Amino acid sequence: MKLYYTDWSPYVRKVRIAAIERGLHSSIELVPATIGFAEGTLKTTNSELTTLNPSGRIPTLITDEENVIFDSTVIIHFLDGIGDVNPIIPSDYDKRIKALRLNALVDEVIDAMRHLSFEGRRPKEFRLPDYIDALNAKVLRGLSILEDESSEFESPSGDIDIGIISVGCLMQSIKIRHANSIFNRERKNLDSWADELFLRESMEKTKPPLT
Incomplete structure (x- = not known):
């Protein structure tokens, strides 16, 4: 492949x-x-x-x-569908919906950050301040929900699903590539959980670059 x-x-x-x-x-x-x-x-x-x-x-x-x-x-x-290791998208219906819902929430946050990047490519005089404000608010709302729900996340040391993977990717991207942005503020429960997730071999091997 x-x-x-x-x-x-x-x-x-x-x-x-x-x-x-x-x-x-x-x-x-x-x-x-x-x-x-x-x-x-x-x-x-x-x-x-x-x-x-x-x-x-x-x-x-x-x-x-x-x-x-x-x-x-x-x-x-x-x-x-390849092999017999536990699937990343859970087979159990309730767990699958929970994981896919979390994945969808993170995707919305990542997409908002992606569009902020697009706005940054425009000449300054053509940028849309109201749109930028709306995107920033969308990202912050999503991160607030993740902080509120992080106490219910699965343990980072056990089997992980697509929702957990998505949250980990988002949080490490913010900490590494957006360290000086308004998005990188303290979220005690979420940060503690994410720091443990970052220690997994799969996270270490795919850690994003600084730039």
């Missing part, structure tokens, strides 16, 4: 962590991706990736049968 990736994408990281947790990482070749925007602009660029995935987004997985799969949740669902 081939996975188009960048080492800073939290969406890619979710897939890589899932693969490590399920013992599949050695079966996946990592292919550096040229993603959709020219440096420092919003101008779309063409690449090998855009011929495979029209959105030009990562992660994009090429299976051994040369099928193209995209979206991190769909890819993880595909990986869950």
Whole structure:
């Protein structure tokens, strides 16, 4: 299998962590991706990736049968069908809904941060202050919910699911890549839980770069 990736994408990281947790990482070749925007602009660029995935987004997985799969949740669902290790998307209905709901919440936060990055690429005179304020508020609301619910999260030392993986990717991305932003404020329960999660081998091996 081939996975188009960048080492800073939290969406890619979710897939890589899932693969490590399920013992599949050695079966996946990592292919550096040229993603959709020219440096420092919003101008779309063409690449090998855009011929495979029209959105030009990562992660994009090429299976051994040369099928193209995209979206991190769909890819993880595909990986869950390989082997007999506990699935990352739980089989139990209640646990599955809980995990997917948490994953969806985190995805909304990550998408808001992604759009803030897009706004930062615009010339200053074309940025939309009200939109930026709304995105910032959306991220902070999501993080507040995660803090409130963190006492009910599964132990970071046991089996982890897609929701737990997503929260870990978000929190470490904030601490490493957004350390000086308004998002990196103290959240006692969530921080303590996340610090333990960061010690897992799958988290260590996929830790994002500083820049």
